[in-house]
Amino acid sequence: MPTYEFLCQKCGEEFIQVMSISEFEKASKKCPKCGSDDVKQQMSQFIPKTSRKS
Secondary structure, eight states: OOEEEEEETTTOOEEEEEOOHHHHHHSOOOOTTTOOSOEEEEOOOOOOOOSSOO
């Protein structure tokens, strides 16, 4: 499942949410610290998981 990183514009808290793409489109994103919905998605790394060892 994708991991999304957010930054709260009100209190400055950085937090991560793990949710499917369909959940991301429907879900309200709220800061777990202050409860504000004024959050901005941050750029995050994409790290694929494979069954093969490199």
